Every structure is written in structure tokens, then in C-alpha cells.
Amino acid sequence: MSRHRIEDGNRLTMEDVARHAGVSAMTVSRALRSPATVNKETRERVAMSIADTGYIHNLVASALASKRSGLVAIILPTIASSMFADSIKGVSEVVRRRGGQIVIAETLYSSAEEERVVAALLGRRPDGLIIIGVSHTRRMRQLVERSGVPVVETWDSTTRPLDNLVSLSNYDAARAMTKALLDNGFRRIAFVGSMGRDHRAEMRAKGYVAALNARGIATPQIIRVDDIASMDTGTQVVEEILANPRRPEAVFFLNDVLAAGALLAFQSRGISVPGDIGVAGFGGFDLGRHLNPSLSTVHIPRYEIGCIAADILMDRIEGKVEAPINRRVEFEVLLRGSTARSRADVR
Amino acid sequence: MSRHRIEDGNRLTMEDVARHAGVSAMTVSRALRSPATVNKETRERVAMSIADTGYIHNLVASALASKRSGLVAIILPTIASSMFADSIKGVSEVVRRRGGQIVIAETLYSSAEEERVVAALLGRRPDGLIIIGVSHTRRMRQLVERSGVPVVETWDSTTRPLDNLVSLSNYDAARAMTKALLDNGFRRIAFVGSMGRDHRAEMRAKGYVAALNARGIATPQIIRVDDIASMDTGTQVVEEILANPRRPEAVFFLNDVLAAGALLAFQSRGISVPGDIGVAGFGGFDLGRHLNPSLSTVHIPRYEIGCIAADILMDRIEGKVEAPINRRVEFEVLLRGSTARSRADVR
DNA sequence: GTGAAAGCGCTAACAG
């Protein structure tokens, strides 16, 4: 249990390594950051010396002196949502491969918290910022813009990005799914959305309404729920729907978690999906494919979004690109068993 | 699109704020870190000045000077596993509440990668380290011990922790579930485990074998799979099981994702669960409760593990506690519909 | 309660 707080490893400096290797600290620094500029033999002596002493490059001091922290900050609504986990993974892998490290902070879908969190994060002088969402307070925009740090916003679309954008149209995606359901013969389609101030959720609700309106249906039926991350909410929505005398023919959920919870709840109550009611989700999670019937959904390239965002950011950080980039990613409507209107429709 | 890299916000220093407020930089520093030691009026002038200028406290310089980074590093197998996401969330919330920030790195279940990642992370001079898992290479142990940084390991148990431990016995948990299945009347029970070098998975396999042995069953049937994070793997295992003439009466899966995938795959092939075969998982995820039948599982307090680990670590960092703490968290075997042997057993 | 001096451990810039 060697807790030698005031001891070896941590206390070593470049100077110690340099002395041990018979060179100057600057050479150690070079051997660490741009090995190519150091004579091979010298470099090897330094490497030995580092191994011998157990030195660990102090990235804090390095960041202060070089004004490059090697940190990419990620701001997202919540870590524990499968929606974003895959995107973070994409970011994490790319950033790591390109020599950086990620720091993460959650906003819990709150603008106030986003402001606080951004300020704290900027204090770390990250080289770049990846933000899930495009809806920010004025102060938060100011904070970020004044910091001069390159940014990539993603998972939503906007005409006024902070900087770079990996754009996903939640509006178009929801409209496309709703249209597909209408084409499939469903008329009374309900939408389950969010109670909160979640911009992406709002855009999906609007896309749903637009698709209905385009078919002359002026009576959207939107059910708003609070906790959008739990299958239990799906169950509760089912109760609500079954209590309603005018039952919809299909229900389109904000995300696959809610949809899956609802599909299973319908079934456990003896309601047949899609026979008695159609169910569709959003997100394109694995789970949906495995349900019986499998779940219709809008597939979002979650992992790719993370990779693309990170690559754009790193290119910018490394100065490979100057102008802000605006890259759109595509969704895909997947109609599966849960919205099939005849046996032949089932996939 | 104000990309004024060489400009305002970022370039401001404490000195600027101090001048603006008519005090010294040291007073600004105090107002920021220990407001109580600064005269109220002065403190307010400083606050105004910070607001006016848009200054953001440079935590990099602060960390270098104070030797406290405010960073808690988390090392885990993979970010995109629901197993750990809730634990990270717990850590994230506690650390944030207590004034810190988290940095995350994944090992992808590889020891070599863990070594690399730890070295990179230690370079940031984190105030503490939270590691998921207890199985490390010698060099990795050395690295961490020599760094003198407080550590909490978790999600596994060991008699030789690096420092603090939030201990979970995967062995006991798997043994308890297996015993429960045996008590329930199942005899031929198969276990689906990991192919890899995942210590937690190995302990679960051993717990399963131990429970069988305790009943005089000397023929465990272990199916090893590669990708333990995908429901598809559950489907593949089902194929394998159905192809086997000597079909087990129940299958105990390494985790709920595999179990859920298998349960749904059995059903889509017309095999009744639990009528034809029992299915049990591990983890205690929401999903399991919603399946029909609901999934038997071993519940793990995932979120709590994160909170406890973070609190122990922060107490240690703040010097509130001196000696390493070893805290055990409890699992709970939940027998549900997927392993019910009679209608009365169904819950 | 506030300020001045010194230095945390590194790297930029320049010199050789």
C-alpha cells in the first residue's frame, strides 16, 4: 500500500531525467514531443533514463508552457444515455488515436448547468470543444466565442452554429418516419415527446406535426413525458394510451428506449403489436432489432457522429483546416415488424 | 463565427482582472479559491471585475502552482457499456458536486492499453484515480503506486488492492444465482462467459462452477463468446444451444445484454422461456424487468458503486481520511419469470 | 485582510 505521497515518481522532473542521461532538460523535452529532431543515440539514452527513473511527463506544466493542453472537452446532456454513449466512444477513440485526452461534463438538459459546466471546462484550456446540441444561452455562446477555442456542435441542426457543425436534422428524421407510417396506412398517429426544454425532442415533435399537416391531418396527438431515458416511462405511456377511448393506430416515440418499454408493455397487457397498435422508435438501437416484432425506428449513425466530430475538431486544432466545416449526417427510416400492416410487411 | 484565436477571453490573466479591480493578483486568486479570507467589499469588487472582463480562471496554471489539478481520472474497459455507464454517472455527479472534473480513458479490456492509458493519465497529475477492475500488470501497479496518487478500484474484489477498494464479489454473485437456479429445480445449467482476459467474467464463471460442484455436479457447461456487449451474441449463443442435442435446462449469461438477446431469440424461434428453457442474466438492467417473461438477474448497484468510489476518493484527496478503505457492495439475486418453473413462481 | 517575491515544471525562441 505504498502511499508515499511525497516521494519518487511524482516528484521527478525533466531536470532529473536530463542529469541522469547527461543531457539538458530541453533535449528530454524534445525527445518526448518531437523525437525526430533528436539524434537517435541521444534519444535512446533519454529513453533509458526515463525508464530507469520512472519519470512521467508532466502535462500540466507542458500545457502551461506550450499553451496546448491536449484536452478535448465534451459537453453532453447526460452520460448514462445510450443515445450519446456511442458518440462519446467515437470521440474518445479518435481523440486518443490522435494523441489527446477527453474530459467530459454533463448538463443534465439544463442551460444554467451548461453555462456553469462550460466555464469550468474552459478553465482547463482545452484545445477544442465538442458539444451535443445547438441550443445555448447567450452567455454560454459568448463564453465559448470569446475563448477562441474551436468547437464542434452536433446531434442537431442550426443555421447559426458556433463554429463547426456535424448536423443531424431531427426534424427531417421525425417527419420522414411519420410520413412512412402514414404511407403504411396508419392515420391516427400519436407522438410521445419530452416535457422539457430539449431542443432535439422539440424538433422531432415538429417534424411529426409537419408530416401530419402535409397530409391534411390537423390534429396531432402529442403525449409529453418527463423522464425520457427509462423504459418505465414507456409503460406509463401505455397506460395513458389504453385509458384513452380514442386509441391511436400507431405511436411514434421520441426514442427507442421509450418505444421498447411501450412495445413490451402492450404485449404484457395482451395488446398485439402491430395488430392492435403500431409502435415506432427513434435512434436505431440494437435492442429494437431483437424484439418480437422488431421495432421500427430511425437509425442514427451515433458512433460515426462522434468520429466525424472529433476528426473535424482535431484537423482544426492541428491547423489542417481553417474555415468552419458544416457536415450533415444522414438518418435512415427502418420499417420493421412493429409497424407492419400485413404479414407481408413484416421484416 | 468569431475565431479570434489570439484575442480576448483566453488571453486575460489575473493581473488584468486585478488591475481592473484595483487590487493585486493575489487578492483575485484568494477571492476565487477561498472567498472567506477576503474582505466582503473587496470580494465583490473582484467579482464585478471578473464579470466585466469575462475572465476565466486558468486551471492549468493553478494546477501547476498549487500541485492540485482538481482532476479525477477514470479508467474503465469501455465507455459504451451500460454496465459501467451508470457508475461513471455516479462518479461524475459526486466529483462535480465536490468541485472536481473527470477525465476518462478506456482500456478496451487490454492490459497493454491500460498501461499506456494510465501513464498518459498520470501525466495530467490527477488528484485521484478510479479504476474499474483489480487485475493489472506489474508495471501498471508500479506506475500507480509510485505516483502516490490515491486510488479506488472497483467492480471486482481482491485481497491485494492498490489502495482503496469498493468491492463486489462477482464470484459470490454468480454462485448465488447458480445456487438459486439449482434450488429452483434446474439441473443442467449452462453458463455463457467471456473468451477474453476479463477478470470479472472469469470470477463469474468460477462462481458458477463452484455452485454446481457444491451440488455434486461435476460437468459445468461453459460457452465462451467474444463480444459480450452485443445482443447479437446472445442470438448466436441460442443457435449454438439449439444445435446441441443435449440441451441445457437453463442458461446463465454473463450479463443482461446477452441474456436479453438470447431470451428474445429463443422466443422468435418458438422456444418457450421458461417453459422449454430457463434464462438468467447479470447486472440488473431495466430492460430485464420489462421483458415478457421478465428476466431473472443479479442486481448490481451500479450507480451507487460510482458514488461510493468517488466519495471515498474525494475524502482521501481532501485529507479527511488517512487509511485505505475497503467497502463491500452487495448484489441481489432476482428470480423472475424467465426462470420460473411453475405459474406460481412467476413474478 | 492584502501585497511582493519566488517558483511550480515545462517549452518557445534563439544561439551556437
Add this chain to the structure above:
DNA sequence: CTGTTAGCGCTTTCAC
């Protein structure tokens, strides 16, 4: 290819 010098922007320490 390698070394020297001068900071990076804070906080520690000590003085007042």
C-alpha cells in the same frame, strides 16, 4: 542537433 534564457499564469510564503 543541442543548450541557454526567459517566461507561461498562477499560488505559496512571508511580510506588513
